[in-house]
Amino acid sequence: MSRLVFLITAxxxxxxxxxxxxxKFTPGPIVKGIFKGLxxxxxxxxxxxxxxxxxxxxxxPDTLTIIHVTDIHACNLIGYNAYFVSQRQHLSKNLETFxxxxxxxxxxxxxxxxxxxxxxxxxxxxxxxQGRMLAxxxxxxxxxxxxxxxxxxxxxxxxxxxxxxxxxxxTYTGNQIQSEEAxxxxxxxxACFKEGTYYSRIFQVDKLTLxxxxxxxxxxATEEFHDGVQQFIVDPYQLTWLDSExxxxxxxxxxxxxxxxxxxxxxxxxxxxxxxxxxYSSKSKYYDLLKLLEKNSSTKVIxxxxxxINAINEYIFPDGDKMTQVLTGSFGNEKSNYRIIKISGDxxxxxxxxxxKPEMTLPLx
Numbered sequence: 386m387s388r389l390v391f392l393i394t395a396x397x398x399x400x401x402x403x404x405x406x407x408x409k410f411t412p413g414p415i416v417k418g419i420f421k422g423l424x425x426x427x428x429x430x431x432x433x434x435x436x437x438x439x440x441x442x443x444x445x446p447d448t449l450t451i452i453h454v455t456d457i458h459a460c461n462l463i464g465y466n467a468y469f470v471s472q473r474q475h476l477s478k479n480l481e482t483f484x485x486x487x488x489x490x491x492x493x494x495x496x497x498x499x500x501x502x503x504x505x506x507x508x509x510x511x512x513x514x515q516g517r518m519l520a521x522x523x524x525x526x527x528x529x530x531x532x533x534x535x536x537x538x539x540x541x542x543x544x545x546x547x548x549x550x551x552x553x554x555x556t557y558t559g560n561q562i563q564s565e566e567a568x569x570x571x572x573x574x575x576a577c578f579k580e581g582t583y584y585s586r587i588f589q590v591d592k593l594t595l596x597x598x599x600x601x602x603x604x605x606a607t608e609e610f611h612d613g614v615q616q617f618i619v620d621p622y623q624l625t626w627l628d629s630e631x632x633x634x635x636x637x638x639x640x641x642x643x644x645x646x647x648x649x650x651x652x653x654x655x656x657x658x659x660x661x662x663x664x665y666s667s668k669s670k671y672y673d674l675l676k677l678l679e680k681n682s683s684t685k686v687i688x689x690x691x692x693x694i695n696a697i698n699e700y701i702f703p704d705g706d707k708m709t710q711v712l713t714g715s716f717g718n719e720k721s722n723y724r725i726i727k728i729s730g731d732x733x734x735x736x737x738x739x740x741x742k743p744e745m746t747l748p749l750x
Contacts, residue, residue, distance in 0.1 A: 445589040445590060445591055445592075446497075446590055446591070447590070447591045447729055447730075448590065448591075448727060448728065448729040449497055449498075449588055449590045449595065449727070449728040449729075450494060450495060450496045450497050450498075450725065450726070450727050450728075451496065451497065451498050451499075451500050451725075451726040451727075451728075452490055452491075452494060452496045452498070452499050452500070452723055452724075452725060452726075453500050453502065453642075453688050453711075453713050453723060453724040453725075453726055454483075454486070454499060454500070454501045454502075454713070454716050454722075454723045455501060455502040455503060455504065455542075455644070455689070455690025455691075455713050455714075455715065455716065455722075456502075456503070456504040456542070456690045456691065456693055456714070456715035456716060456717055456718070456722075457479055457480075457483045457501070457504065457505050457506075457715075457716050457717045458476050458479055458504055458506070458507040458544065458715065458717035459476070459479045459480035459483060459505060459506050459507065459522070459525075459526050459529075459717070460473060460476050460477065460479070460480070460506060460507040460508065460522060461477075461480070461521065461522065461525055462474065462476075462477055464513050464514060464519060465511050465512065465513055465514070465519065466511070466512045466513060466514055466551045466557070467514065468551055468554060468555060468556075468557065469511055469512065469549060469551055469557050472557065473507060476507055476717060479507075479716075479717045480525065480526065480529060482716075482720050483529065483716065484529045484532055486716075486720065486723075487499070487529065487530070487532050487533040487537070488532050488533075490723075491533065491534050491535045492534075494725050494741065496535060496725070497535060497536075498535055498536045498537070498538060499533065499535060499536070499537040499538065500538050500597075500599075500642050500688065500726075501537060501538070501539045501540070502540045502542070502642050502643060502644050502688060502689055502690045502713075503539075503540050503541055503542025503543075503544075503545060503603060503643070503644025503645075503690055503691065504542035504543070504544040504545060504644065504690065504691070504715075504717075505526050505539060505542070505545055506522040506523065506526050506544060506545055507522070507544050507717075508522060508544060508547050508548065508549050508559075509522060509523065509544075509545065509546055509547055509548055509563060509564075509566075509567035509570070510522070510548050510549075510563060510567075511548065511549040511550075512549065512550050512551045512557075518548065518550075520563075520566075520567075520570065523545075523567070523570040523571055523574055523575075524570070524574055527574040527575050530575065536577075537577070538577050538586070538597070538599055538642070539571075539575060539577055539578070539599070540583075540599045540600060540601065540602075540603075540642050540643055540644055541568070541571065541582055541601045541603040541644065542603045542644035542645070542690070542691060543561070543603045543604070543605050543617075543644065543645070543691070544603075545567060545571065545603055546561050546563075546564040546567045546568065546603050546604065547559050547560070547561055547564075547567075548560055548561070548562060548563050561604060561605060564603075564604055568582050568601075577599075582601040583598075583599060583600050583601040583623050583626065583627075584599050585597060585598045585599065585630050586599075587637070590728055590729070591729070591730065593638055593728070593731070593749065594634065594636060594637040594638065595637065595638050595640060595728065596630065596633070596634070596637045596638065596639045596640070597640050597642065598627065598630055598639060598640065598641045598642070598684075599641075599642050599643075600619070600623070600627070600641060600642070600643040600644075600674075601619075601623060602617040602618075602619050602643050602644055602645050602674070603617070603644050603645070604617060604618045604620075605617060605618070606618050610671075612668070612669050612670045612671060613668070614648055614665055614668050614669040614673075614675070615645075615647070615648060615665075615669065615673060615674065615675065616645050616648075616691075617644075617645040619673065619674045621672075624672070624673070624674065624677055627674075627677060628677055628680075628681070631677075631678075631681040631683055631684065632681065638685055638749050639683055639684045639685060640684070640685060640686050640687075640688070641684055641686070641687045641688070642687075642688050642689075643687065643688075643689050644689060644690055644691050645689065645691045646687070646689035646690075646691060646692065646710055646712055647665070647674070647675060647678075647687065647689075647700070647710055648665045648675075649698040649710065650664070650698075652698075657697050657698060657699055657745075658698040658699070659698070659699045659700075659701060659707070660698070660699075660700060660701065661700070661701045661703075662675065662678065662679045662700040662701065662702055662703075662708070663679065663703065666679045678708065679702060679703065682702035682703070682704050682706050682708075683706075684708050685708065685709070685733075685747065685749060686708065686709045686710075686711060686733065686747065687708065687709070687710045687711070688711050688713070688724075688726075689710065689711070689712055689713075690712065690713055690714075690715070691712075692712060693714055693715040693718060694712055694714055695712060695713060695714045695722065695738045696711075696712040697709065697710070697711050697712070697735075697744070697745060698710050709745070709747055711724070711735055711745075713738065714738060721738060721739030722738050722739065723738065723739060724736050724737075724738060725740075725741050728749070731748060731749050731750040732746055732747060732748055732749055733746070733747045733749055734746050734747075735747070
């Protein structure tokens with residue numbers, strides 16, 4: 386597969402159709418034409434398979450730095466049912482806090498991209514004081530991304546697709562009946578979703594080719610489709626696409642970002658919990674994400690959220706390879722819940738939450 390290199394000479398974020406920062410990467414998505422607007426001024430596209438006679442003046446960078454954030458639960462509560470608001474008031478400042486983080490963190494950590502793994506907002510729509518449903522949360526969150534000087538990649542979580550109604554004065558209930566409408570809103574407003582709510586990006590870092598895969602597993606398993614193993618449903622179309630992504634190259638390094646984690650057991654010691662993936666895949670009655678990952682056994686790391694905890698565990702594939710799963714706590718609950726991920730040489734360094742101090746170093750080769 387030919388390597389496509391493009392250079393953007395001004396800042397850009399997730400509101401651009403192809404999201405990669407100036408002078409930093411040699412990524413893989415094909416880009417045609419010239420972007421217009423204030424945030425970007427010129428574009429250079431080079432492909433080793435094209436005979437344009439142009440070459441890249443810049444070598445691949447030697448480090449990729451990712452800020453992993455999850456479960457922001459941003460919400461604007463103005464106009465919603467009073468009881469519902471009373472139960473969500475503690476989240477009302479989360480968008481402001483996250484926007485400040487988007488502004489300050491890239492320069493503080495010399496970061497290249499944000500990866501936000503779901504529950505960006507606390508709800509897609511909810512009942513108002515007049516008793517109708519109001520959906521404005523996606524648009525407000527999307528607007529906050531404009532302040533970031535580096536690309537922001539998102540995955541959808543269950544709250545990003547959820548609706549809340551107040552059937553009687555002292556209770557409310559949630560559902561995901563409007564999940565496709567919610568997905569459409571995300572696709573209209575956030576450019577990393579323009580071509581769908583699951584996608585991948587390729588980065589060249591020194592001699593490593595990284596395939597970053599962003600999944601959509603925000604739909605909660607209903608009673609009819611819950612097998613007691615996974616909390617979520619990944620549709621067969623996405624599984625077919627993911628299978629193709631995992632088989633696309635024998636030499637790339639595959640890193641998955643998703644909202645809900647794979648199931649794992651209870652730790653009995655201070656060491657990292659390590660279990661055969663078959664412990665869970667064998668219990669599932671569906672051809673699902675677990676069985677697909679087990680069949681391919683090439684993914685190195687999964688970054689997830691949802692459970693509002695900081696944790697690391699690993700799975701052992703039948704061929705002896707291992708896959709690490711990293712959970713990061715809710716940024717909406719505590720603004721120090723984020724991780725710094727540095728990929729350099731042939732290793733990945735994963736920080737403790739809220740600091741650059743390493744918690745784990747993973748070999749990638």
